[in-house]
Amino acid sequence: MSIINSIRSVLTPIHPEGYRFILVLGVITLFLLLIWGPLFWIGLAITIWCTFFFRDPKRIIPVSDDLILSPADGIISSLGSFVPPKNLEIGSEPRLRITIFMNVFNCHINRAPVRGKIINSIYRPGKFLSADLNKASEANEQHSIIIDGPHGPIVCVQIAGLVARRILNFADQGKRFEQGERIGLIRFGSRVDVFLPKGATPLVFLGQTMVAGETILASHGDMCKASPIPRTI
Template sequence: MSLVDTIRSTLVPIHREGWKFVAGFFVASLLLGAAWEPLMWIGFILTAWCAYFFRDPERMTPQDDDLVISPADGRVSAVAMVTPPSELELGDQPMMRISVFMNVFNCHVNRAPMRGRVSRVAYRAGKFLNADLDKASQENERNGLVIETAHGQIGVVQIAGLVARRILCWTVMNDSLEAGERFGLIRFGSRLDVFLPAGAEPRVSVGQMAIAGETVLAEFGSAKGPVISRRG
């Protein structure tokens, strides 16, 4: 990797939702430094971490309607057949659920796993348990999308975690999303669940690291020919 590529991979844009937090950390650092200089340097380190947390890098997303792309950076924490949340109105039969857990060091911008039209957006208040726990899917605060795809309806659920206290979703009903397109963000540690209909075959294992907009979580049928990627 060249020096230019290294710099580009490190100095990535900060999402607009993060600028107020970065500014707040920076001002707090200056105020603390006026009282005791070492606190200022600690504050600057935390400011740098905040900027890193809200990073929003470009990704190369495979454009293939047979592929399900990870909506989040993080660790695959579950691959199982589970009944989807009732507010998604996807029925009471188990669907394949693939969960990606994001810690506070992962990029937290969420991306659409498949191309399609958003037919439902459903928010539900709840608890703030550790998002890595299986019961967090049913008990935690969450926001779900139902996307009409070439293979039927899929569900994408943003789940707040132990530290997270704010789910952001700027996608609304009838929006059309491209695979890998940004649709939301969760602040400070959380999880994304993807619910898939029959025919989807998982392509990841529990414990594997996933990259939002790039890692293939599952596949419908078999890929046909070369896969084209979209930068975004």
């Protein structure tokens, strides 16, 4: 059974955004085979990595209005009170912000931390500094969405990094999302900042590994009373 599960973990669905990259790299790899054998293995390794990068596995979503889920895979690289970027227009009062850093081996599908309506979706061009720097939240290219959740507005900011050169956001203003639904994708290594609503209690620590749509980031009230209902998506 463990072997079967291992195979399934490798053969996860690929997001459609990755098809053209995999196809182009596959063609280049075949071309390299005609030029010189050792180059073929390099091309094959890169093609396999690209396929792995664009994986879109199903997740077991613990659905509850009292829970805030991680919107991204990766590790918690920052946790504290910060003033939200001015372009969000949600005031200058510091808010609790949790930062999730994604490396090039993490799954880069982003998911809705709560259910709700997108009340604002803002793209801002910028630099491509290393995403683990604090100033990246102000200087880097980013796309922010504000979700009107069950306990008030919550902000997710997709931030491009040193390698990431493209932010894909599926959350247009006015759309409604269920908790754990796919809201975007970032290529190829980046971070997501989450500004929590007032009254939310963080349940994570620095360095903790996150799984998008599954790991509980924060809660309102007693988590034991939240009674999450698992849902696969």
